[in-house]
Amino acid sequence: MLRIIVNNKAADVSLKTSILHEHWDKQNRRVSDMNPEAHDINTYLNKVSSTLQHHYRQAQMEGKHLTASMLKQRFMATGSNPPSLLEIFDKQVKDADRLAHAGQIS
Numbered sequence: 581m582l583r584i585i586v587n588n589k590a591a592d593v594s595l596k597t598s599i600l601h602e603h604w605d606k607q608n609r610r611v612s613d614m615n616p617e618a619h620d621i622n623t624y625l626n627k628v629s630s631t632l633q634h635h636y637r638q639a640q641m642e643g644k645h646l647t648a649s650m651l652k653q654r655f656m657a658t659g660s661n662p663p664s665l666l667e668i669f670d671k672q673v674k675d676a677d678r679l680a681h682a683g684q685i686s
Contacts, residue, residue: 582628584648584655591648593655595628597621631655 582593603615611618635654639646
């Protein structure tokens with residue numbers, strides 16, 4: 581399970597992955613090396629974390645008030661696939677163009 585907390589409000593998401601309790605490293609919040617699938621699951625967890633951080637930063641840049649539920653919805657809409665570098669670049673170009681036309685940047 582994934583718990584997203586923003587301003588002390590939580591939203592939970594099932595990552596549809598399970599392991600034995602004794603294979604979970606609580607301190608590092610990752611699967612311990614005792615589990616043969618540790619590398620794959622930890623890589624997946626890193627992707628999930630990266631995606632959530634991307635959505636959080638994107639909402640901040642857009643000046644949107646972010647809640648745990650909104651972050652969960654954004655995550656669920658994209659799954660765990662972060663946008664490609666080209667998608668990020670295209671969005672930056674469009675945002676800069678919009679700001680230039682509004683006279684907010686030159």
